[in-house]
Amino acid sequence: MDKPTILVTGGAGFIGANFVCAWLSRHNGTLVNLDKLTYAGNPANLHxxxxxxxxxxxxxxxxxxELIAQLLARFRPRYIVNFAAESHVDRSIHSPDAFVKxxxxxxxxxxxxxxxxxxxLTQPEVEDFRFLQVSTDEVYGSLSAEESAFSETTPYRPNSPYAASKAAGDHLVRAYHRTYGLPVLTTNCSNNYGPYQHPEKLIPLMLLNALAGKALPVYGDGANIRDWLFVEDHCRAIERVLDSGTPGQTYNVGGHNEKTNLEVIRTLCAILDQERPRLGxxxxxxxxxxxxxxxxHDRRYAIDASKIGRELGWKPxxxxxxxxxxxxxxxxSQHRDWVEQVLSGDYKEWFAINYRGRTA
Structure with missing residues (x-):
């Protein structure tokens, strides 16, 4: 097992926590996990x-x-992986300032x-160092049903405050490589799902509302299309990019699973009908x-992940x-305590704000 020291920012959030656990299962070095612990950063994810x-x-x-400088001077990490982000489109519509910050x-x-x-850094530390920006497919904008999937050369056309703020960060990362030579990498992923995801997102929201006997609120006609990526596959992709990616390059990470929101919800309902039938x-x-x-609301996202497969040998x-x-x-299963803790006052307040006035 390799022993690199790595600094992970946002490592108590959904994707970040899954990455932290996966990394430490395969590497013996120190992992410094920096997280602000906003509503989305949960220490229970790292139990x-x-x-x-x-x-x-x-x-x-x-x-x-000052804190970042202290951590870098003390631990001298080989890698910095930036998961830290405000990441929910709906929240960005209500409070865009936090996303820009x-x-x-x-x-x-x-x-x-x-x-x-x-x-x-000294040699060979300079050659080994990498800064990886974890970004999103939403920076590319929206696709029609007939258009080809997003590739790494697709122009940025963000449509929400969230997507625009992520696009700005990505541009800065690219600029620091071109201007200063900083060895950066960027990954743009499709919609993640899996353990520890905050219930403001579609899949856990629908799952937990279903179990509670509540309405399953579907935006519009439910025909918006997303590509769905299991979070553990995403974590493996980031490891591959850190290990073998070319500095300055972008790698799209997708699950090859385009589904409408309504398809996803109906699939969840079918599984729950089998695993936990409704009372009555x-x-x-x-x-x-x-x-x-x-x-x-963007109509369709789709990721062409052929580059990371071709160059780095990754596939979901x-x-x-x-x-x-x-x-x-x-x-x-055994995670009801985690669910109850997340479904607290802050989440209830947010749900009330976001769905107020959205009549069925």
Missing amino acids: ALQADPRHVFVRGDICDP TNVDGVFLLLEAALHHWKQ SGSYREQIRFVADRPG VESFESGIRKTVHWYL
């Missing part, structure tokens, strides 16, 4: 690492340059610190309710059918 001396958790903000200003400050750190009779599909669409292990069953089983 399995409580007694692991390799995991160094630091509560802090990527917008704190973290996804733009935070990335800039992190790049500045990384550049200073990199310049202080009938299917969970009876709880589906169509509500007013959100502003600027999970199909949507296998990944969604694993996800449902996780939420139905």
Whole structure:
């Protein structure tokens, strides 16, 4: 097992926590996990690492340059992987300022610190160092049903404050490579799902509402299409890019699973009908309710992940059918305490704000 030291930002969030656990299962070096612990960063996501001396958790903000500088000077990481982000489109519509602060200003400050750190390294540390920006397919905009999937050369056309802020961060990352030579990598992923996902997102929202006997609110006609990527496959892709990716390059990461939102919800209902039948009779599909669409809702995302497959040999292990069953089983099994903790006052307040006035 390799022993690189790695700094992960946003490592208590959904994708970040899954990556942290996966990385420490395969590497013996120190992992410094920096997370601000906003509503989306949950220490319970890291419960399995409580007694692991390799995991160094630091509560802090990527917008704190002094803290970042101290961590880089102390631990001298080989890799920096930036998961830290405000990431929910609906929240960006209500409060875009938080997205600009973290996804733009935070990335800039992190790049500045990384550049200073990199310049202080000795050989061969300089050659081994990598800064990886974890981004999204939403920076590419929206596709029609007939258009080809997003490739790494697709122009950026973000349509939400969230997507625009991520696009700005990506542009900064690219600029620091072209201007200063900083060895950066960028990954643009499709919609993730799996264990520890916050219930503001589609799959856990629908799953938990179904079990609680609540309405399953579907935006618009439910025909918006997304490509679905199981989070463990995404984590493996990031490892491959860190290990073998070419500095300055972007790699799209997709699950090869285009589904409409309504297809996803009906699949969830069918699995729950088998695994946890409703009291009385009938299917969970009876709880589906169509509500007013959100502003600027992109119609379709699709990822062409042929480059990462061709150049780095990565491909997803999970199909949507296998990944969604694993996800449902996780939420139905021993993780009820985690669910109850997440479904707290903050989440209830957000749900009320976001769905207020969206009549069925």
